[in-house]
Amino acid sequence: MERMIRLIVADDSPHARHGLCAILATHPGVEIVGEASEGLEALALVEAKPPQVALMDVRMPVMDGMQATRLIKDRWPQVRVILISMYGDYRRAALESGADAFLVKGCPAEELVTAIVGPEPIQNIDPAGQSFSPDLVLEAIPGKPKEIPMNDNPWHVENMARAQRERVQEEMRQIHLEDAVLKRHAERRGLLVQVWLLVQRWLEARRQHTVQAKGVKQQTLQAAGTKHHVVV
Numbered sequence: 640m641e642r643m644i645r646l647i648v649a650d651d652s653p654h655a656r657h658g659l660c661a662i663l664a665t666h667p668g669v670e671i672v673g674e675a676s677e678g679l680e681a682l683a684l685v686e687a688k689p690p691q692v693a694l695m696d697v698r699m700p701v702m703d704g705m706q707a708t709r710l711i712k713d714r715w716p717q718v719r720v721i722l723i724s725m726y727g728d729y730r731r732a733a734l735e736s737g738a739d740a741f742l743v744k745g746c747p748a749e750e751l752v753t754a755i756v757g758p759e760p761i762q763n764i765d766p767a768g769q770s771f772s773p774d775l776v777l778e779a780i781p782g783k784p785k786e787i788p789m790n791d792n793p794w795h796v797e798n799m800a801r802a803q804r805e806r807v808q809e810e811m812r813q814i815h816l817e818d819a820v821l822k823r824h825a826e827r828r829g830l831l832v833q834v835w836l837l838v839q840r841w842l843e844a845r846r847q848h849t850v851q852a853k854g855v856k857q858q859t860l861q862a863a864g865t866k867h868h869v870v871v
Contacts, residue, residue, distance in 0.1 A: 647688070
């Protein structure tokens with residue numbers, strides 16, 4: 640009986656998360672026991688549905704992948720953690736956080752599956768360099784054709800398959816780029832909100848200071864008026 644690898648997948652992008660699950664569904668030795676959209680959810684899954692491997696994005700809200708990795712390794716050192724990112728610059732920091740492996744999003748499916756199950760024969764992977772199974776990933780992308788037109792010419796079939804694979808790969812690249820842009824906008828918006836709150840606090844403090852100053856001035860004038868009245 641083939642051994643099953645229990646896996647959780649954590650990525651704040653639903654597109655990327657579903658794409659990863661579609662890729663890994665092609666391997667019979669992988670069982671996805673849960674999905675998370677940020678680090679705290681991943682920790683809860685590790686505790687509730689103990690996996691052998693945790694596949695997590697580096698950049699996530701609430702708790703990022705590297706913070707979650709440190710906590711997982713501290714409490715469940717037997718869990719293998721694989722961090723992924725669009726940016727290869729995170730490799731060193733990811734490994735220093737305790738991750739067992741680091742992968743760049745868009746890497747060949749064979750590399751992804753090997754990182755999870757080990758160097759075993761990979762099924763449903765095109766030896767010509769396919770990065771994922773097009774049929775399964777197309778299920779997660781609305782509006783894409785689910786069948787490749789066939790005819791009696793094998794070269795035509797191969798060319799059609801290659802063209803469809805390239806279309807899907809380009810779609811996945813665009814999804815990753817859109818996710819990165821949205822993350823940057825969210826970070827900038829959060830910074831603007833913090834600045835706005837600081838300004839509001841400063842204005843409120845200034846208003847309270849003005850009110851207090853007016854009160855002191857009024858009390859001083861009243862005291863001065865009373866003293867003058869007594870003297871007269």
